[in-house]
Amino acid sequence: MDYEEINNNQGVNMKSLRVVFYAINGTGLGHITRLNNIAEDAAILCERLGIKPTFEFLTTSDAPSVVSKFITTKLPSKTTIRQLGLPVRSTTAAVKSQIISFMTGARADCIVLDTNPKGSYGEFPFLRDLARTSVFIDREKKSDVIDSSFKKHVKLFDSVIVPESQCAIVSDLFHPNMVYSGKIHSFKPEKSYSRKDSKEFFGASSKTLIYLSSGGGGDPQSESQLMEWINILTNKLPLAKIIVGYGPLYKGTIDYSRDNVIPYTNTNINQFFPGFDFAVSAAGYNTFEELKAARCPGFFYALEKGMDDQLQRIETLSKQQLCGLVDLTQKEQSLNVFLSQLDVIKEQLSKQPYESGSVYAAAQVLKTALSKRDIFIPDFAIDNQVNELIKQRIKSLNNLKAIDAAQGQLCTLKAKA
Known part of the structure; x- marks a missing residue:
């Protein structure tokens, strides 16, 4: 409710x-x-x-x-x-x-x-x-x-x-x-789209679907960073569809001219995270944790923030093969490394508890x-409701997994036929 x-x-x-x-x-x-x-x-x-x-x-x-x-x-x-x-x-x-x-x-x-x-x-x-x-x-x-x-x-x-x-x-x-x-x-499985439905929403049923973000968009370099990544991803994966999450603090120019790029300005993008094949994003706390909770492989770069150590956040997870770390001096090369490790990262993410x-x-x-x-x-009454809400969310997450698994098997059968 x-x-x-x-x-x-x-x-x-x-x-x-x-x-x-x-x-x-x-x-x-x-x-x-x-x-x-x-x-x-x-x-x-x-x-x-x-x-x-x-x-x-x-x-x-x-x-x-x-x-x-x-x-x-x-x-x-x-x-x-x-x-x-x-x-x-x-x-x-x-x-x-x-x-x-x-x-x-x-x-x-x-x-x-x-x-x-x-x-x-x-x-x-x-x-x-x-x-x-x-x-x-x-x-x-x-x-x-x-x-x-x-x-x-x-x-x-x-x-x-x-x-x-x-x-x-x-x-x-x-x-x-x-x-x-x-x-x-804020990733809530009960309010999220399945992988198939997410891809269909963005018209990418048979395409690689990529999420690109600079976090909330308030960083002064957001515009140049996003444009550079759009070019890198387009050159590497020309048939992919790129969804660019322009955060609510973004003040730069939004590019509407490219056929392979869809600008997204709402704050509810995380409901589609199960459908993305991977994401390229700054490693702010919220986006980082939402992508991980949705089991979406993240290729993260660190922004310099006052109290927030984004680089440490990325390094901690990348050592566990749960995400990729962007080398800002060699972006294309580090993207190639990340793509070669994508299946391993997906497998490791699938084992993580919600x-x-x-x-x-x-x-x-x-x-x-x-x-x-x-x-x-009494505290136990609150704890009981906490446990019930968590059970419901885990059930919703498992339902999303079951839907994706069933749709994957159907695609395999059609391909064999």
């Missing part, structure tokens, strides 16, 4: 749980996308538990449209302030005042913040007392950004969720309420928010 159905089925006697998801972004989509994944699953769990989810987003992201199922309030990002040449000190003071005013009116049971525990403008210590509880999403980051001030701010949160495995580099190994959720992504980090993270948000409310729901 999705969020629209929840709204239609809510009874007048349901108690409301108010959560504010505060997403800080400028040139990327990581925070807002990850929090949206958690919020959507938290809303599903609320409905199953008889709670009305009153969720809102407060964001500095320049792509607030990523959130489509919740009320979203947009604030200027630091990137926008710089680009407009606004006075930093006075503008920042005005924005901080807006944030505090918003939180005062929200009367939130919980505030959820991602990656930067200080807030966009160092305002979290002022926000802490404006919500009953607080949760920090502490995704893996470069170790040199985890200084004493960073750790001090993490300790202010009631709960910390690490969207990684337990070997990740996190801000505070000794937080008393830290939970490892596993990877968080990660349900967004569901586990959603459960932890609910447990934290409910801890200071007059709504008594």
